[in-house]
Amino acid sequence: MSAKEAFDFGPVLGYFFRKKDPSRPSNFNLKVMHGINKISIIMFLIALTVMIVRFISRM
Numbered sequence: 001m002s003a004k005e006a007f008d009f010g011p012v013l014g015y016f017f018r019k020k021d022p023s024r025p026s027n028f029n030l031k032v033m034h035g036i037n038k039i040s041i042i043m044f045l046i047a048l049t050v051m052i053v054r055f056i057s058r059m
Helices: 010-016 028-058
Strands: none
């Protein structure tokens, strides 16, 4: 895998900023599942950023 592929955040940003699709089914469980997914992605990116900053600051 190349660095360009590893740092391609297009699909992640598309997940957060997509338009509402009226043909997509919507119920409470689906909304909660997507909400939890968004929270977990944000937490992962924050943790990854902290790890990179700590690694760089120790050099």
